[in-house]
Amino acid sequence: MLTDRQRKVIKCILNHPKGIYAATIAEQLKVSDRTVRNDIASINMVLMNSQCMIQSSKRTGYFIMQENIARIRECLSLMDAVDGKQIASTPMERKYYMLGQLFQYYEMSLAEVAEQLYVSEQTIYKDLTSFIQLLKSKYHFEALTLENGKIRIDRDEVELRTLFYRIAKEEIYISNKLMDLHLYQLTKDYVDLEELNGIVDYVSCFCKGNDIILSDQLIYTVSWMIFFTMTRIENAHTIEREVKLFHRNEVLTKMLHNLLHDLRLDFQPADFHLLQNYVETLGFYSTRQGNTLGSESDEIADAFIQQMKEKYGYDFSTLPSLFDNFRIHLQFAIKRLLMDYQLTNPLLQEVKTKYAFAYEITMLIVPIIHERYGLYMSEDEISFLTMYVMPFLKAQDICVPTILINGTSQSFANLLSIWLNQEFRGKLEIVCQIPLQQLSSALEEHPAQLIISDMALDKKLPLPLIEITQLPGENERRRIENLLSRQACASSSSTIFHSVFNRSRVVFIEEDLTFEEIVSACAKRLEQEGFIADEKQYTQAVLKRESVYPTHIDNGVYFPHPLINDALKGGICVGVVHGNSVEAQQEIHLVFVSCHEEQINPEMIHIYNLINKVAASPQLVSVLLSLPDEGELIDYLERVIQIM
Numbered sequence: 001m002l003t004d005r006q007r008k009v010i011k012c013i014l015n016h017p018k019g020i021y022a023a024t025i026a027e028q029l030k031v032s033d034r035t036v037r038n039d040i041a042s043i044n045m046v047l048m049n050s051q052c053m054i055q056s057s058k059r060t061g062y063f064i065m066q067e068n069i070a071r072i073r074e075c076l077s078l079m080d081a082v083d084g085k086q087i088a089s090t091p092m093e094r095k096y097y098m099l100g101q102l103f104q105y106y107e108m109s110l111a112e113v114a115e116q117l118y119v120s121e122q123t124i125y126k127d128l129t130s131f132i133q134l135l136k137s138k139y140h141f142e143a144l145t146l147e148n149g150k151i152r153i154d155r156d157e158v159e160l161r162t163l164f165y166r167i168a169k170e171e172i173y174i175s176n177k178l179m180d181l182h183l184y185q186l187t188k189d190y191v192d193l194e195e196l197n198g199i200v201d202y203v204s205c206f207c208k209g210n211d212i213i214l215s216d217q218l219i220y221t222v223s224w225m226i227f228f229t230m231t232r233i234e235n236a237h238t239i240e241r242e243v244k245l246f247h248r249n250e251v252l253t254k255m256l257h258n259l260l261h262d263l264r265l266d267f268q269p270a271d272f273h274l275l276q277n278y279v280e281t282l283g284f285y286s287t288r289q290g291n292t293l294g295s296e297s298d299e300i301a302d303a304f305i306q307q308m309k310e311k312y313g314y315d316f317s318t319l320p321s322l323f324d325n326f327r328i329h330l331q332f333a334i335k336r337l338l339m340d341y342q343l344t345n346p347l348l349q350e351v352k353t354k355y356a357f358a359y360e361i362t363m364l365i366v367p368i369i370h371e372r373y374g375l376y377m378s379e380d381e382i383s384f385l386t387m388y389v390m391p392f393l394k395a396q397d398i399c400v401p402t403i404l405i406n407g408t409s410q411s412f413a414n415l416l417s418i419w420l421n422q423e424f425r426g427k428l429e430i431v432c433q434i435p436l437q438q439l440s441s442a443l444e445e446h447p448a449q450l451i452i453s454d455m456a457l458d459k460k461l462p463l464p465l466i467e468i469t470q471l472p473g474e475n476e477r478r479r480i481e482n483l484l485s486r487q488a489c490a491s492s493s494s495t496i497f498h499s500v501f502n503r504s505r506v507v508f509i510e511e512d513l514t515f516e517e518i519v520s521a522c523a524k525r526l527e528q529e530g531f532i533a534d535e536k537q538y539t540q541a542v543l544k545r546e547s548v549y550p551t552h553i554d555n556g557v558y559f560p561h562p563l564i565n566d567a568l569k570g571g572i573c574v575g576v577v578h579g580n581s582v583e584a585q586q587e588i589h590l591v592f593v594s595c596h597e598e599q600i601n602p603e604m605i606h607i608y609n610l611i612n613k614v615a616a617s618p619q620l621v622s623v624l625l626s627l628p629d630e631g632e633l634i635d636y637l638e639r640v641i642q643i644m
Contacts, residue, residue, distance in 0.1 A: 019060025
């Protein structure tokens with residue numbers, strides 16, 4: 001560790017990214033130039049293995065390379081926290097401190113912990129009871145108990161390491177720092193910053209040399225997992241039961257073997273297998289490995305694209321590079337599922353709302369996986385897979401055939417044509433470039449949907465018109481983008497709307513009902529109109545999905561529907577809830593109870609967008625709740641979809 005003065009030296013250098021001379025540092029710290037040079041030599045001895053040493057130049061003085069600044073700042077932050085006695089000063093820090101102590105001693109009293117942390121036993125009791133619940137709910141860890149003033153943890157080394165691996169993943173994701181204070185609490189008695197930095201550098205270099213793309217977050221997570229495993233072994237905490245290697249990843253095996261050899265460490269097979277299993281779930285994959293996917297994940301991916309073809313008419317395999325990345329991600333997602341170690345996506349809610357249709361298509365994989373393993377993939381993992389489906393759907397957008405009218409000069413029209421092709425490639429296609437006099441014949445010859453003119457026109461045209469009479473810029477780009485969006489939506493939204501919604505399928509609910517009763521009331525209406533065969537069976541299917549994948553969007557708007565689509569016809573019953581929702585965690589205002597045939601119209605994307613637009617606006621929800629009858633509600637929804 002560094003002295004207080006040495007840390008001040010580092011901070012001086014950090015504050016001068018272009019460099020600072022020893023004399024300037026000496027003047028600021030009131031010491032001699034020689035003392036500064038000696039301090040820098042000592043600092044570099046500590047940082048040597050981390051490859052983030054202080055550099056020097058005769059022209060600029062002492063400086064730190066840009067790529068090393070973040071790492072050094074993190075080290076300083078942690079050191080300052082330790083020396084400033086900020087450790088375990090918050091409830092969460094105290095919780096991780098207790099857990100770290102239990103990792104070593106397995107049993108402590110409330111009084112001991114309270115004395116160590118300078119707080120009351122009541123405070124420790126409160127911290128601990130909430131922490132026990134957190135570990136159960138978030139990590140499925142039930143080995144921590146509190147009884148008769150004693151805190152105990154089971155000695156099962158596999159469970160303890162697994163818990164740390166999971167915590168490391170979550171904490172690094174939140175803090176985005178190598179020197180995470182909570183992880184420090186778990187390892188504070190044997191943390192070696194130099195050794196940890198060395199592992200980070202090794203993992204980073206290995207990934208770079210083997211075409212493995214890992215974010216800084218994942219590199220930090222892997223490094224902490226390796227570091228913790230090493231410290232457990234060095235402190236004689238052994239695994240006493242067999243650990244099966246989930247899948248042999250040759251590249252990962254090579255990295256771990258080489259690192260352990262360099263560190264002169266000898267892992268037993270159980271230690272090695274447990275670590276490798278969890279590191280691999282993070283997506284440790286090299287492009288040099290080729291397709292190493294297991295037959296099961298291959299079969300699931302193939303079943304998924306077949307479902308997409310059958311139910312939506314989309315062929316995911318037409319974009320092989322995107323689908324290959326989907327396959328690779330799916331492989332690791334399944335491994336995480338089987339190990340009860342699923343990722344958390346902070347963008348989950350945004351993905352579910354902004355890309356609702358892509359998310360719903362991705363949900364096709366859920367029953368496939370459940371049928372094979374009896375397990376449900378988490379919403380977070382589904383949302384990650386959705387990020388592969390979403391760009392595929394974007395690629396399916398219709399290219400709008402466009403006529404370009406050349407009314408001023410050929411050169412300006414050519415410039416405009418080039419700009420349009422650059423800005424709207426794949427969205428807009430110029431089918432012909434003509435003078436105004438030829439427009440009538442061009443319309444007969446070309447099935448155009450849009451006209452763009454380089455001059456103002458005073459005649460009425462049969463197609464939407466955009467006039468661009470000056471050099472195009474952001475305003476022109478935005479006008480065209482908005483019109484293309486409206487075109488794409490308007491072309492099919494009205495037709496699909498009337499096939500899905502009808503005033504006869506609006507139910508006003510005035511009494512206080514449970515969510516199940518609200519769904520059941522809407523399902524009865526769908527059954528009466530011949531959309532579903534059995535209201536009770538349908539309701540149970542909706543509730544089964546709801547228990548695993550809640551369909552509350554926002555502002556009391558729900559979009560419940562089963563995982564399996566087997567309705568007689570596709571349609572939606574709108575439940576307008578004026579009474580109080582009973583036993584519901586969220587308020588219930590509007591419930592769009594949906595059923596689909598096995599073959600789903602891809603234009604349903606407009607309906608998903610409509611419902612999410614309503615859910616995103618408290619004003620829209622309020623207006624719909626205030627409408628007096630079914631007809632006005634349907635008319636209002638139609639106006640909303642027309643202006644989306």
